[in-house]
Amino acid sequence: MIQKMLKEVYCPDCGGNGVLVGPIPDSVFFAGRTVEKPLKGGRLYRCSLCTLGFRWPRLDKKQLDDLYKQGDENTWSSAPTARTDWQIGRDLLKDLLSRGMSILDVGCFDGGFLEPLVDLYACNGIEIYSLAAKRAAKKGVTIIGSDFADVSGSFDCITAFDVIEHIEISRAFSR
Numbered sequence: 001m002i003q004k005m006l007k008e009v010y011c012p013d014c015g016g017n018g019v020l021v022g023p024i025p026d027s028v029f030f031a032g033r034t035v036e037k038p039l040k041g042g043r044l045y046r047c048s049l050c051t052l053g054f055r056w057p058r059l060d061k062k063q064l065d066d067l068y069k070q071g072d073e074n075t076w077s078s079a080p081t082a083r084t085d086w087q088i089g090r091d092l093l094k095d096l097l098s099r100g101m102s103i104l105d106v107g108c109f110d111g112g113f114l115e116p117l118v119d120l121y122a123c124n125g126i127e128i129y130s131l132a133a134k135r136a137a138k139k140g141v142t143i144i145g146s147d148f149a150d151v152s153g154s155f156d157c158i159t160a161f162d163v164i165e166h167i168e169i170s171r172a173f174s175r
Helices: 002-008 061-069 084-096 130-138 170-174
Strands: 018-023 027-030 033-039 043-047 053-056 102-106 122-126 142-145 157-159
Touching: 018 053, 084 157, 130 142
Parallel strands: 102 122, 102 157, 122 142
Antiparallel strands: 018 043, 027 033, 043 053
16 A cells, blocks of 8 residues: 555656655644644655655645635744844855845745845845735845745745745746
8 A cells, every 4th residue: 555655646846756755744733823624634645756755635825825825924023133044144145146136035024034135135025924025125125026926036045944845846947
């Protein structure tokens, strides 16, 4: 039975075979809020080709978008200096980008990552949760949309902290 399941689960990114890592428990929480109906946990797999970790089965994009839009506005808030990964990212950008260049932060939430950079760069964000997007705008981030699929144009740098694991097809996102 397990062997049969492994052959039928394919990486949503490259199509490689999924190797079972383990079960994911059902949850009554999503984006900092209690949901009406428990969300099925499914199983965690790792792709045998590209090593992407992915959940299966998973909610489709519309279901995820609806859940994120109902999230708690403080769920992913962090002080700009509280996250080491953000500081490393900012330091790297300061080494690579010239003043005035453009940055797009996908899933910028309330603009916490970009806030210390708004005086140096043209800081743009994509955020599905409208209350968080408004907070980011107050911090000087130009909100250009709620979904990266709707964005046109180019940017000198694109960041996406804690986002890839939520993208339906991450290969399409990385292009």
